[in-house]
Amino acid sequence: MNSALEILTKYWKHDAFRKPQEAIIASVLEGKDTFALMPTGGGKSICFQVPGMMKEGICLVISPLIALMRDQVQNLQNKGIKAIALTGGIHSDEIIDLLDNCQFGNYKFLYLSPERLQNDWILERIKNLPVNLIAIDEAHCVSQWGHDFRPAYLKIVQLKEYFPKVPFLALTASATPRVKEDIMVQLKLDNPQIFTKSFYRDNIAYMVFETEDKLHLLQQILQKNPQPSIIYVTNRKSCNETVHQLESLGFTATFYHGGLSSKDKEKHMQLWMNEKVQVMVATNAFGMGIDKANVKTIIHLHLPQNLENYYQESGRAGRNGDKAFAVLLNNPSDILHAEAQFISVLPDKKFLNLVFTKLCNYFQIAYGEGIDEQFSFNLNHFCTKYSFPTLKTYNALQFLDRQGIITLSQEFSEKITLQFIIPSKEVIRYMSLNPNDEEILLTMLRTYPGIYDMQTAFNLQLIAKKSNHTENEVLSLLQKLKEKNIIEMMAKSNDATITLNEIREDERTINRVSKYLEAQNKLKTEQLQAVLQYSKDTKSCKNKVLMQYFGESLAADCGICSYCISKNRKKQNPETVSDKIVELLKIQDFNSRDIQKLTKLPKDDVIFALQKLLEDETISINSNNLYSLK
Structure with a gap:
């Protein structure tokens, strides 16, 4: 059997582990339950991917982050490693095929969301897999005190009964001492080996500046530090506005938020990754899996929702070990803005019930139906139709998503419907004259036999996959067929998709999860108070304040934060x-x-x-x- 270092070198092209990766891998290989608290950028995925490759069988990875799952599966497949993800929106027939592949196809990694464990038949299939390791990513989601509690995570402990000899590896990048203890209790980790990497980053200068003119200070910071930078803002509108302001000052910048298509996200990200532009202006949709070593400055233009997010986002600076800056700009009005943005828009039980009922009406779902149905969704249209406040509605949908009632995929999509408007014999004639288009057309006709009779919902990803072509190639052909009056096609843009994970039961559904709503609202209020305290405190080292929040203590002031500099000046x-x-x-x-x-x-x-x-x-x-x- 290859050693851990040989696996790391062969597949990941690294010649050494970071601390404490090697010790965590050794613990897992010895069959021990393991808890790892590793701040952002610490390389958590290596800790289960390397031992997963070393052991016979398949590694089960549980994660709530669909985009990250897809990204990791794609990266593993690019390395020639067999991996699969069971994300939301996959129909039962396809899940059965994927699980057959896991059982008989020598796959090494199966990624799935915790909600999937609530399907008894999926759980039954997983019980029969040769599981060698169960990795629980974002493990803070199991704790009611965590900043992203998901009740579905409480079901993970069931796997202990079915795989009593398989080690659990719980991983998180942000957990307070209370959350850390709760994770180990909720997952019933058996005498776990505990690894906690310090949150202290001695090369990051945490700076807080109060200013009435944020743009002017932004200009000074970016001129002084012309290396790659990220500016975090709280909404899509601010993304666009900030980019225009920076460009008017002579900076190169692009933006990233959940409303962009996958193609545009990739395009904008590559502009910044390849340093064609200096600044990435983004909402918190940007950052998962981003590992750019030479980011010099992270600037928060608005107060963040909690210190967990702030620390993770700031931690994307200085990964090459060079001195870097995490800057928070605020002014007195920001406190009112933050409270309006994060607290006054929290839904109560009555509003949550109203949103869920109207959502089901919006999709025309009858009582007792709707499970596993997927719908394209435009938040603004929904809110306008029912006169709902947008942010409060979005928070209600996010809560329903975390509770596993729905899956909200915030990825820009285009809903395409089409119909052939020429006879089938003419389509066959077209294929004989255009052999390069034949494979895609045949796939379409086999997949949608009723496509001659009516407008049919068209799954671009599915046809691309089945025909072994890219989505762009399929889309180009559709445009060509439309121009030649062979098909009639309609495309409607949506900023999200929603999948219902259970049947519609209105109040019964909401009553079951409302007990968590009050606790989460209280927690969010406390977390914002911690942010306000951090931003207003002018008598303490910023690093000390952050470390204390995460349960660590610094013996001395850091010497490089905004407080330390002002004190020593x-x-x-x-x-x-x-x-x-x-x-x-x-x-x-x-x-x-x-x-x-x-x-x-x-x-x-x-x-x-x-x-x-x-x-x-x-x-x-x-x-x-x-x-x-x-």
Whole structure:
């Protein structure tokens, strides 16, 4: 059998493990239950993929992140490793085929969402697989105190009964001490080996700046640090606006959010990854699986929802070990904005029930029906139809998704319907004259026998896969057929798909999960308070505050955060600062930003001196915010 290092070198082209990857792998290979808390960028997937390759049988990977599952499966397949993902929206017949492949096709990895374990027949099939390791990714989802609790994770412990000798490996990148203990209890880890990598990143300078003019400070930061940067914002509109503002200042930038098509996401990401642009402006949809080593600066333009997300997003900076910056820009109005964005839009039980009922009506689902049905969904259209507030509705749908009642896939899609409008013999004649199109056309006709009779919903991914062509090739052919009046085609854009995971039971469905709603709302309020405390605290090392939140303590201040720099900076004599300002204003009137720039003095010292000079009536300020001597 190849050693762990040989497997790592052969498939992942690395010549050494990062700490504590090797120790975690050794623990798993010894058959021990293992808990690993590894901050973002620590290489969690290696910890189950390497031992999964070393042991006979198949590694079961449970994860709630559909995009990440697909990404990891694709990466494994690219390495010649057989892997499969059971994500939402796959019909029963296809699941049976995939599970047959797992049982008889020598597959090494089976990825599935925890909701899949709630299907008894799927569980029965999994029980018969030669499982060698059960990896639980995003393990904080099993805890009610975690920032993304999903009741479906509570079902994972059932696998202990069916695979008593198979080790559990619980992995998370963000867990407070309370969540860490809860994970081990809920998963019934048996005398687990515990590995916790410190959250402390000695090369990241955590900076918090209060400013009325965020764009100006942004400009200064990006000019001083021209290396790759990510700017996180809270919504799609801010993505576009910020990119336009940066471009007007001469920076190269692109954007990334959940409303982009897969093609555009890939295109924008590659522009940034290949350093054709300096700045990626993104919502928190960006970042999963992104491992760019030389990111210099992460800037949060708005207050984040919680410190777990903030730490993960900030941790994408400085992975090459060079000094990097995690900057949070705020102003007094941001607190009101954050409360409006994250707290006042939390749904209560009554609103949740209303959204679910209207959702079922929207899709025309009868009571007692709907399980496993998939629908294209446009959030704005839904909210407009029922006069629902958008953010509150989105939060209700996210809650239903986490509870496993629905699967909300926030991927831009195009719903295509088409029908052949020429006789079948003419289609056959066309194929004989255009042999390059024959394979795709035959696949379409075999898959949709009623496509001559009526407008038929068309699955682009399925036809591409079955015909061994790319989606673009299939789409190009459809456009050509439409132009030649061979088919009639309609395409409607949607920003999401929704799959119902259980039958419609209205209040009975909501009553079952409402007990979690109140606890989650309370937790989110507490988490935002921790963010506000972090942003407002001017008397503590920023690194110390973060470490304390995650249950660690630093013996000394970090020396590089915004607090440490201000503490260590030599204080200017107020009279000297005032004198410099007066001398400057003898030349002409200036605003505070220009005074700071020309005097090269710290902003706080300049503002303090200006206030003192105004109080002494040495200077005045006019309606254009220009200071002048009296």
